[in-house]
Amino acid sequence: MEFVTDLIQWFPDNMWGDAGIIVRTIEHIQISAFSVVVAAVFAIPPAMFLAHRRIGAFTAVTAVNIGRAIPSFGVLALALPITIIIARNVPFLSTGLGFFPTFVALFVLALPPMFANTYTGIAGVDADLVEAARGMGLTSRQILIRIELPVAAPLIVEGIRLSTVQVIATATLGALVAFDGLGRFVINGFSGQDTTQLAGGAILVGLLAIAAELFFAAYLKWGLPRGIRDGVR
Amino acid sequence: MITLTDVTKHYEGATTPAVENLSLTIEEGTITVLVGPSGCGKTTTLKMINRLIEPTSGDITVGGNSVIDRPPHELRREIGYVIQHIGLFPHKTIRKNIATVPHLLGWDAARIAERVDELIELVDLDEEMLDRYPHELSGGQRQRVGVARALAADPPVMLMDEPFGAVDPIVRGKLQDELLDLQRRVKKTIVLVTHDVDEAVKLGDKVAILNIGGVLEQYDSPEVILGSPANDFVRSFLGTDRGLKRLGLFPIETLQLDTGPFVGVGATTAVARSVAQSHNSEWIGVLAEDDTLLGWSPVDSLAVDGVVTEAAERFLSWVDCNDSLRDALEVIISSHTRIAAVLDGGTFKGIVTLDQIYAEIMT
Amino acid sequence: MTTVVAAPLIRWDWVFRNGDKIVERIIEHLILTGLAVGFGIAIALVLTAIILRWRGAYGPITGITGLMYSIPSVALFAFFVPITGITILTAEIALVSYTLLILIRNTIAGLDGVPNDVREAATGMGYTRRRLLFEIELPLALPVIITGIRIATVTVIGLVTISSLIGLGGLGQFILQGLTTFSSPIGTTKIFLGTGLSIVLAIVIDLGLVLVERLVTPWARRVAN
Numbered sequence: 001m002e003f004v005t006d007l008i009q010w011f012p013d014n015m016w017g018d019a020g021i022i023v024r025t026i027e028h029i030q031i032s033a034f035s036v037v038v039a040a041v042f043a044i045p046p047a048m049f050l051a052h053r054r055i056g057a058f059t060a061v062t063a064v065n066i067g068r069a070i071p072s073f074g075v076l077a078l079a080l081p082i083t084i085i086i087a088r089n090v091p092f093l094s095t096g097l098g099f100f101p102t103f104v105a106l107f108v109l110a111l112p113p114m115f116a117n118t119y120t121g122i123a124g125v126d127a128d129l130v131e132a133a134r135g136m137g138l139t140s141r142q143i144l145i146r147i148e149l150p151v152a153a154p155l156i157v158e159g160i161r162l163s164t165v166q167v168i169a170t171a172t173l174g175a176l177v178a179f180d181g182l183g184r185f186v187i188n189g190f191s192g193q194d195t196t197q198l199a200g201g202a203i204l205v206g207l208l209a210i211a212a213e214l215f216f217a218a219y220l221k222w223g224l225p226r227g228i229r230d231g232v233r
Numbered sequence: 234m235i236t237l238t239d240v241t242k243h244y245e246g247a248t249t250p251a252v253e254n255l256s257l258t259i260e261e262g263t264i265t266v267l268v269g270p271s272g273c274g275k276t277t278t279l280k281m282i283n284r285l286i287e288p289t290s291g292d293i294t295v296g297g298n299s300v301i302d303r304p305p306h307e308l309r310r311e312i313g314y315v316i317q318h319i320g321l322f323p324h325k326t327i328r329k330n331i332a333t334v335p336h337l338l339g340w341d342a343a344r345i346a347e348r349v350d351e352l353i354e355l356v357d358l359d360e361e362m363l364d365r366y367p368h369e370l371s372g373g374q375r376q377r378v379g380v381a382r383a384l385a386a387d388p389p390v391m392l393m394d395e396p397f398g399a400v401d402p403i404v405r406g407k408l409q410d411e412l413l414d415l416q417r418r419v420k421k422t423i424v425l426v427t428h429d430v431d432e433a434v435k436l437g438d439k440v441a442i443l444n445i446g447g448v449l450e451q452y453d454s455p456e457v458i459l460g461s462p463a464n465d466f467v468r469s470f471l472g473t474d475r476g477l478k479r480l481g482l483f484p485i486e487t488l489q490l491d492t493g494p495f496v497g498v499g500a501t502t503a504v505a506r507s508v509a510q511s512h513n514s515e516w517i518g519v520l521a522e523d524d525t526l527l528g529w530s531p532v533d534s535l536a537v538d539g540v541v542t543e544a545a546e547r548f549l550s551w552v553d554c555n556d557s558l559r560d561a562l563e564v565i566i567s568s569h570t571r572i573a574a575v576l577d578g579g580t581f582k583g584i585v586t587l588d589q590i591y592a593e594i595m596t
Numbered sequence: 597m598t599t600v601v602a603a604p605l606i607r608w609d610w611v612f613r614n615g616d617k618i619v620e621r622i623i624e625h626l627i628l629t630g631l632a633v634g635f636g637i638a639i640a641l642v643l644t645a646i647i648l649r650w651r652g653a654y655g656p657i658t659g660i661t662g663l664m665y666s667i668p669s670v671a672l673f674a675f676f677v678p679i680t681g682i683t684i685l686t687a688e689i690a691l692v693s694y695t696l697l698i699l700i701r702n703t704i705a706g707l708d709g710v711p712n713d714v715r716e717a718a719t720g721m722g723y724t725r726r727r728l729l730f731e732i733e734l735p736l737a738l739p740v741i742i743t744g745i746r747i748a749t750v751t752v753i754g755l756v757t758i759s760s761l762i763g764l765g766g767l768g769q770f771i772l773q774g775l776t777t778f779s780s781p782i783g784t785t786k787i788f789l790g791t792g793l794s795i796v797l798a799i800v801i802d803l804g805l806v807l808v809e810r811l812v813t814p815w816a817r818r819v820a821n
Contacts, residue, residue: 074791169668320717
């Protein structure tokens with residue numbers, strides 16, 4: 001019982017300050033959002049292009065399978081020595097610790113779901129629809145932008161959702177490589193055997209992940225044009 | 234064999250019943266076709282017989298026993314069932330598919346194997362099909378397997394729900410012929426649902442025409458229904474070519490055939506000319522010594538004095554004596570001769586004329 | 597720009613000297629995975645049976661398991677440590693909760709994917725509800741169900757590494773040890789080893805399950821001619 005009261009008390013006690021819940025949450029969101037956006041830039045356009053040309057289907061399938069098989073913890077750990085080597089050789093990156101390895105790991109993990117979903121989304125657009133568009137005189141580029149992209153939108157958003165939730169989860173482990181974020185509470189809780197901090201951090205990470213889920217669920221439900229969301233879902 | 238007494242089916246939430254107070258007696262060993270527009274409750278009626286749909290009220294008996302008193306799964310094992318998409322089990326071989334009901338009834342393996350061999354022969358499929366899976370067969374072959382599966386436990390009754398709806402027209406015609414041929418051998422009580430009048434007329438010994446809400450508008454043989462439709466609904470449902478459809482029901486062999494302007498090869502041209510004249514014909518048909526058709530020649534081209542030899546032209550306007558009057562009419566109106574020669578397996582039997590067909594329509 | 601790596605990233609001699617330890621970690625990893633997937637399947641079966649009996653339970657059950665699915669496993673590990681301690685139970689709670697949604701959703705989708713005409717024909721020929729489920733519907737749903745098991749297993753193999761944070765973790769132990777000594781060549785060797793073997797394990801088991809699927813669904817193997 002004491003644990004529960006301690007836990008409830010922990011939140012207000014640790015809300016403010018340089019190492020408080022607010023700051024840690026913002027850090028967590030920052031690195032997650034940054035990683036997802038950069039990964040989206042690298043994953044979605046190539047997938048769009050390849051799927052539009054109907055090439056590289058095998059790559060898309062492999063991306064899903066490999067993406068699932070890669071342990072996020074391992075990628076994060078691998079990012080550490082690799083970024084240190086990079087940092088040693090690139091003068092302006094003074095340190096290989098903290099933000100950079102965490103970002104590299106999250107970036108790598110965010111790529112496969114977005115690539116695969118964008119690919120299947122666009123490659124799965126009804127061939128009749130594309131043919132009708134071509135018959136009406138749309139150019140290849142117009143077909144991609146005006147037809148395939150909107151129709152594939154729900155699946156692409158779904159891919160971004162998968163990436164985001166995984167990135168939020170893995171960012172927690174960033175504390176192991178000297179990044180802060182909400183993982184700081186969890187990892188410090190582990191190492192200091194501070195169960196209150198451990199559970200408090202866990203709850204915050206869980207809430208953030210669920211918040212992200214709800215955000216995307218809401219977007220899929222209300223943010224898309226009506227014809228697309230009703231037709232595809 | 235099957236009786237429906239005041240059967241009503243009222244689906245929950247529907248304003249009007251799908252079938253209301255329907256009474257129908259289906260005779261043993263016949264094909265009875267339920268036909269009507271969509272929404273007429275024909276499929277609902279069919280499915281109430283094997284209780285895939287439970288009637289709201291009324292009674293149905295099969296072989297004298299009410300279907301309501303029995304556990305549905307036991308009842309269904311005694312009634313063959315064929316549906317439009319057949320529903321072969323994709324994970325079982327053709328052999329296992331055919332053996333479904335015997336397996337459910339707990340027959341021993343030897344008896345099942347023997348029965349499967351009989352059935353595959355009955356529906357005219359190759360034995361090597363038995364170890365294939367359904368997706369390895371063509372649509373027509375799958376349909377035959379569906380029929381074999383329905384017949385497996387030798388049920389006295391077979392229900393067929395749009396059984397040929399999913400195959401192309403050429404295969405459909407062939408499968409219909411096969412069903413009629415099969416029925417001649419197995420003599421089941423078959424209830425078949427279709428929305429296609431031509432199919433109903435072709436297959437049914439009796440046809441029940443249903444209107445929206447399961448109203449029975451007419452229940453009789455196709456000949457009677459086509460000849461004297463009970464009301465305007467039936468008339469419009471049968472379509473404007475009702476008379477032609479009816480002609481399709483009568484085989485040519487029922488007619489008294491005329492001999493026509495035909496002579497044997499080797500007859501003198503004088504005889505040929507007089508035969509043609511007596512039939513008021515400008516051509517003369519030539520038969521071989523075994524009464525097979527050799528061809529025809531214009532009377533003008535016959536030698537003045539000699540014998541009829543090889544005919545000049547091939548004889549194209551002919552029908553087989555098993556064909557229908559509708560087939561004969563078709564041949565007559567698309568030929569120069571204005572008659573159709575009737576053959577029985579190649580042997581000349583006589584001719585049929587437009588007048589004869591017209592007389593038949595009038596009866 | 598000065599040059600490159602002084603020491604090799606992987607010290608193969610260390611790998612060869614520690615073969616027995618590696619095998620031990622692999623076995624631990626497999627046990628943790630097997631337990632999670634095994635219990636996951638058992639619980640998913642019960643929940644699926646409930647859904648089949650009361651269709652209305654589908655929404656609530658997938659809602660709750662969906663929530664469990666989206667909570668990061670490291671958060672679940674951390675949350676349950678104060679309650680269940682640093683035990684295998686803590687790890688399994690998190691891992692099992694991760695499998696449920698995938699397994700249930702695929703099983704139901706597989707059963708729903710059985711063609712209606714097959715179901716109607718079977719019922720029309722006198723299958724009882726139970727025999728229909730076991731002899732027709734479940735076999736036909738097998739490919740989709742096995743796909744669910746494949747996804748769950750591969751995901752769990754990756755997640756098991758994280759349980760090294762509470763002293764378990766099989767191959768994850770190599771990764772964690774490597775992290776604490778990351779500046780040494782042995783450290784990077786351990787990270788590579790843990791990560792690489794986890795991937796290999798996932799791929800091998802995935803392929804194994806593909807093989808199982810092919811064995812239990814002989815009808816799907818032959819292509820239409």
